[in-house]
Amino acid sequence: MTKKKIRVLAAKPGLDGHDRGIKVICYALRDAGMEVIYTGLRQTPEQIVQAAIQEDVDVIAMSVLSGAHDYLFPRVMELLREAGARDVLVIGGGIIPEEDIPQLKDAGIKAIFGPGTPTSETVRFIRENVHR
């Protein structure tokens, strides 16, 4: 029996237009056998959570390079909790100072992947941590 593919929502919250990283992640996750839905730019936290629920994803992978992660990432987590979607694995990446990571993890983001992270590391993390 073939196992169901891991479904990932790749998302760009906020106004940031840097999408090189998230697109590379999309390609890499697909090459690793996952199903990836990319939201495109300028998504509000509300739109991301709605899309995640509608698409019944296992993972949300968000990317922010504008510095707005401090507001946007916790806001997505808050809305996910309100929607009762507790078992979605949420990860993030972008230009994120090391000292911001503890509070993002406290908010429920399971991992932050900074510049230079090999995509293989992100793939492995998702496989090992996804709730299925």
Add this chain to the structure above:
Amino acid sequence: MYDAKKLKEIEQAAAAWAEKTADLLEKRPERDKTFKSLSEIPVERVYTPLAESTLDYLKDLGFPGTHPYTRGVQPTMYRGRFWTMRQYAGFASAEESNKRYKYLLEQGQTGLSVAFDLPTQIGYDSDHPLAQGEVGKVGVAIDSLMDMEALFDGIPLERVSTSMTINAPAAVLLAMYVETAAKQGVSPETLKGTIQNDILKEYAARGTYIFPPAPSMRIITDIFAFCSRHIPRWNMISISGYHIREAGSTAVQEVAFTLANGIAYVEAALRAGLKVDDFAPRLSFFFNAHMDFFEEIAKFRAARRLWARIMKKRFGAKSPKSLMLRFHTQTAGCTLTAQQPQNNVMRVTLQALSAVLGGTQSLHTNSMDEAFSLPSEDAVKTALRTQQIIAFESGVPNTVDPLGGSFYVERLTDDIEERAQAYLDQIDENGGAVAAIEQGFIQKEIQESAYAYQRAVESGRRVVVGLNKFRQEEAPLRNFLRVDPALRESQEAKLKQLKGRRDNTAVMVALERLKGCAQGADNLMPPIMEAVTCYATLGEICDTLRAVFGEYAAVSTL
């Protein structure tokens, strides 16, 4: 450049040398079977006159300041004056950024370059719901003329040239700048500077678009017409390959897609009834300086030659100034590593040197800490000093185009020109740059190059020092520049105050007039100037235009 007999001799000698070298290779093989530039252009073991036997010096290179400008746009280049040292800066409030600008000018910077925050770049006031978390983060927050006045307070706009990275709402920020200068007693004719005003690369690579392509192109040509008439020394567009490259393109794609966009702007301006020699001299460009040193130098030279030929042959431009590709350069942000950040200083030095050897008109050098956050004041200072060392200590600027005539650099210049031309032909067949973007062609080409590069790094085929080789454990950097999240509240308070104090009837009338103009075909700049002057906010002006023009819906390319 060599006669047939000499070439024959060189050919024979080259064959003998290759044979001898082949024997050596059995004992001492080279590091790789094949060598390729960062753009995957094959690189030979050595270059000789054979690689450039068809080069026609006067036709293909010429002299500095002469067609096709391969060797530079001015006859004396940096022997006359160094490039403009222009660090892109801006964060938090107008007052805070004003302090950074004054600091940079005191340190010997010779021009300003304004970074706006994302809400400003997308035409939202700081109190807009979508601005949450973004106010003042990647640049300065400008909501109205009041902020612009504070941004340039005490900075003499008749002397300083200012570049503004603003695209979709460029008309509004330009109007604010002109009005701020007027309040300092400086007339538009004397203003020097640049607005980026390049919407096509926003759709393709950078993401801060507002309106669909057709009205966006109209705003741009309205700006061209207005600037040609009133601000003759202003660079009314900076056609940008920088962001295309940062998004992952190769050097060849950077040249090709940038010039394709340039062609689209020229065609739009001609359709709007402008004459080529009236506006083409004020077109400027913006390129990336990346890691492959010689390829970058060749890229700048190839771009100049291609543009000169396009303007002359395709558009029949007569004025020499219309043929000159003048450009700003920024070192490649995407090459900076978060690992061992001090190494970034060396990367920036090499990249900056390639820009100078490539004949740039102005330069921004990145700071070593930019893989983490906005740069600290110390890091910016080192970045500026890097330029000053190249300018004052290296001796590089003392002769024009010192690598002209290098067999390798000339071959690479030709290779890049040929490959970029092939893309330009393909884009023409697809209906031009606007159509190619609407079809997602440009975006796909860029993202596929980005992924190919990522795989090359992960497989170890491309080495990034400190990242996939020579790694070490290190303590995380701390003490980054931080923007106070309370800025949003203070901008909100300023907006509220402003709206209580200004002449709201005048604002309403101005916005109505703008709406009428947008629905018609007259130049949008006069009503935008009027709205700005009575302190209509950026968001109010852009919302008025959104109501008429609608908003761009990006095509999906994944």
